[in-house]
Amino acid sequence: MKLVVEKLSFSYDEDTPLWKDVSLTVETGGICSILGANGAGKSTLLRCIIGFQQPWSGKVWIEEQGKRYDSYTDAKKFTQLIGYVPQLQQTPYSFTVRDYVxxxxxxxxxxxxxxxxxxYELTDDILQEMGIYDLKNRPINSLSGGQQRQATIARAIVQEPRIIVMDEPTNHLDYGNQQRVMDIIRKLSAKGIAVLLTTHMPNQAIYLGQQTGILHNGTLASGAAEKIITEEALRNLYQMSVHMVYVPEAGRKICIPGKLMEHD
Amino acid sequence: MKVLKRFTSGGYAAIMLLFLFLLAAMTVFSIGSGRFDIGPGDVVKILCHPLLGIERTWSEQAENVIFSLRLPRVLAAVMIGAALSLSGAAYQSVFKNPLVAPDMLGVSSGACVGASVCILLGLSQLGIQVGAFCGGLLAVSVAVMIPRIVGRNTVVMLVLAGIIVGGFMSSLLGIIKYVADTETELPIITYWQLGSLTSVMWGNLLYNGLPIIACAMIMLFLRWRMNILMLSDEEAHMLGHNAVLIRYAVIFCATVLTASSVCISGTVGWIGLVVPHFARMLVGPNNQRLLPLAVVMGALFLLVVDTLSRTTMNAEIPLSILTGLIGAPFYFYLLIRQRMAVV
Structure with a gap:
C-alpha cells in the first residue's frame, strides 16, 4: 500500500496559495507527522488528502495491490482504504459508544x-482491544476526552483501512492520554496500518520517528524525522528559541522550548 | 411516566410494543367515538367483517358511518401524524439540530402561499391541494439552491437558506391575506393555516397517501445511513463518499412527506418538533430505533388530537390550536426533564 500526494496546492482565493506543491508518500505501516504553526493550513491539507476538500491543483491516490485509486474518481474504494480521525468535538447527538464505533x-x-x-462482533473486539469495552453502552458525550478520542480511533480501526489520517489527535488531552494516543499510533504502525497525523508537539514527532513534514510559509519540507526536526527549523517555525538536547536514557533527542538558562 | 420508565428499562422492543398497542386501542376508540357512538366491540367486528364475514349484528348505519366517514379520517390522522413526525426526526438528524422542525426549509410556508393563491383564484379543493404541494416543493427547491449559489454547501448554510425562504414566504402570505376578501376568502385561508381533517375523503387520502408511503419506506430503509449524516461533514464524507447525495435524498423524501400531509390537512404545527424529541429521550439518537418509534408515536399523537378536535365541542377545533396547546407545554416539560438527566 502506498498513499501518494503529488504537487498539491490549495488556495481560498484566486491568487495567494495557502500552501503549494506539497508532495509526500506514506507506505504500509509508515508514520508521517506534520508540524506547523496555527493557521499554516495543516487541517486543510488533511482535508484535501482525504478528498473532502478540493485542492487547487495536484493529485492524491492510493496504490494497493498493483491498482491505483484516485481520491475523486474512485471515491468509494478510496474511502474504504483511508480512515479519518477528526479533531475532538462535541456531537449534537450522543450515540452510545457501540453505535458510534x-x-x-x-x-x-x-x-x-x-x-x-x-x-458488531468486530466492533466489540476492537473495543476490547482499546480497553473501552465496558463503556460500550455509555453515551459518547458523557465520556472523558481521552475515552472519546479512543472511541474515534476505534471507529477508524473498525473500518479496516490501510491508512488512518488523524487531525491533531492529542489536542485537549491530558499528559497521560497524550502518551496513550502515541502508543496506539505506534501499535497501529506495527500492525501495518500507516498513520498520517498533524501535531503541535515536536517531541511527539521525534517519539514517533519515521517521517516528519514541516509546513511553513506555504511549503512542506519532509523527510526522516531526525533530519527534518532541527533547532534551526523549529526556531524558524515557532519564532522562539528552541533547544534540542540528546537524552541518553531516552535514546533520542528532546526538544526544549524557551531559553535554557536565565542568561542564555 | 413511571410505567414508561419500567418499559424503557425493558428496552426498545418493549417500548415499541407499548406504543403499538396504544395506537391500536386508540384507533378502535377513535373510530367508535363521535356524534354517533359505536361500542369498541362493534367497531372491531365491523372492521373485520369484510375480511372474515362475521354475521351482522349491528345497524347498517353504523357500518356506513365507519366506512365512509370515520375510517378515512382516522387513517388520515394516523398517516399524517406519522409522516410529520418521521420527517421531523429525519430533518433533525440531517441538520444535526434537535430544534429543527419539518418546515425548516420553508415547506409549510411555501405550501400555505401556494394554497392561498389558489383560494384567491377561487379554485376547487383539488386545485388548492395541488397548489399547496407545488408551493411547498418550490420553496424547498429555492432553499436548496441558495447554498449552491453562495458556493458553500454546508449544513449551516442550508439552515440559513431555510430562514430566508421561510421569511419571504410569510411576507407573501401576509400580502395575500391583506388583499383577500374578508367575508369569503380570508376565513378559508385562516382555517387552512390552522389545519383540519374535515375534508378527508377516500380519494384525496389515496393519492396523497401513495407518495407518503413510498417516501416513508425509502427513509426507513436509509435510516442506519442517516446516522452517519449526524457526524461532522468530513466524517460523513469519509464514512460514505456519497453523503451529500444521501442528505439531499432524505431532504427530498421528508419534504414530500410534509407537503403531501399539508395537502390533506393544512399546516399542523409542533408534531415534527415535539414527538421525535420525546422518542429520542426514550430510545436515544440512533435512527435505527428512533425512526420507527417516531412513526408510531406521531400517529398516536395526531390521532388523539384529532379525536379531541372532533368530539369535545359542537364545532371542530382546528388541529394546530390543539397541537400547540398540548405540544408547547409538553416540550417545556421535556426540556426540564432533559436538563436533569445527563443526555
Missing part, C-alpha cells in the same frame, strides 16, 4: 444495508 463499517456496507452480526 460500528459506524466505521459504513464504507463496506451497501446503501440500504445495516451492520450485521459480524460487524
Amino acid at each position: 460500528v459506524m466505521g463499517r459504513a464504507p463496506h456496507l451497501g446503501l440500504f444495508q445495516k451492520p450485521g452480526k459480524e460487524d
